[in-house]
Amino acid sequence: MIAPRRLLLAAPALLLLPRGADASAEAMAEAVRGFTDGAEVRPGRVAMDISPLVENGNAVPLSVIVDSPMTEADHVRAIAVFNERNPQPHVITVRLGPRSGRAILATHIRLATSQNLLAVAQLSDGSFWSDRAQVVVTLAACVEG
Amino acid sequence: MARVLLNIPRSARPGEVVTIRTLIQHGMETGYRPGADGEVLPRDILRRFTATYDGAEVFAAELSPAIAANPFLSFALVATRTAPLVLRWQGDNGFDQTETREITVAP
Numbered sequence: 603m604i605a606p607r608r609l610l611l612a613a614p615a616l617l618l619l620p621r622g623a624d625a626s627a628e629a630m631a632e633a634v635r636g637f638t639d640g641a642e643v644r645p646g647r648v649a650m651d652i653s654p655l656v657e658n659g660n661a662v663p664l665s666v667i668v669d670s671p672m673t674e675a676d677h678v679r680a681i682a683v684f685n686e687r688n689p690q691p692h693v694i695t696v697r698l699g700p701r702s703g704r705a706i707l708a709t710h711i712r713l714a715t716s717q718n719l720l721a722v723a724q725l726s727d728g729s730f731w732s733d734r735a736q737v738v739v740t741l742a743a744c745v746e747g
Numbered sequence: 748m749a750r751v752l753l754n755i756p757r758s759a760r761p762g763e764v765v766t767i768r769t770l771i772q773h774g775m776e777t778g779y780r781p782g783a784d785g786e787v788l789p790r791d792i793l794r795r796f797t798a799t800y801d802g803a804e805v806f807a808a809e810l811s812p813a814i815a816a817n818p819f820l821s822f823a824l825v826a827t828r829t830a831p832l833v834l835r836w837q838g839d840n841g842f843d844q845t846e847t848r849e850i851t852v853a854p
Contacts, residue, residue, distance in 0.1 A: 688812075689777070694810055696806065697807045701825055701827075703764035703824060712814070712815050
């Protein structure tokens with residue numbers, strides 16, 4: 603008789619968990635739409651470099667390189683990084699141009715928990731390209747204190 | 748004035764792509780973290796960084812609470828001619844700091 607009751611108790615949790623995850627993925631998708639203005643984002647040309655296993659989420663080295671000749675005719679206009687499960691989906695947005703010479707960005711970020719990251723680059727022809735990364739965090743950035 | 752660490756080449760050849768590394772001392776308080784008294788500490792972050800060189804903005808960044816304390820930023824630029832590189836950080840509570848370094852460009 604215990605087993606069905608346990609199942610009954612677990613049922614609401616089972617319903618809630620995936621919905622919570624969807625909500626955060628949806629928040630990230632919304633932030634990406636805010637950056638792209640609804641344009642199509644294709645995978646490729648962007649390389650995000652971040653350790654797949656992070657011990658300390660308080661300062662995680664992250665770099666993004668975009669494959670581009672960075673000429674007046676063909677360059678990267680902007681790079682934005684988004685996350686799925688921090689309190690806010692936005693991480694950083696940078697603007698660059700042919701004066702940059704190389705489309706490269708490096709910084710240190712905070713990760714509240716294990717999650718997916720998405721880097722999106724806007725090219726001068728108006729197209730958007732992206733790269734995903736999955737990161738496992740063992741010690742989260744202190745959201746709780 | 749917050750302390751800054753800058754790694755900028757003093758000299759470069761014309762057209763050379765140089766890497767700029769910057770780090771500024773700042774707590775980047777997220778606004779989600781409770782303090783010792785249990786009250787959530789108000790947000791205090793750097794929101795914007797710009798680099799101006801040879802009369803044009805060559806790099807700009809919008810930061811969020813997801814950027815780690817003591818924000819580190821690295822980017823590249825093309826050395827065109829001898830000119831100052833002006834780095835500016837702006838943030839909450841009226842934070843505004845500017846650092847200027849000359850890049851000497853000679854063949």
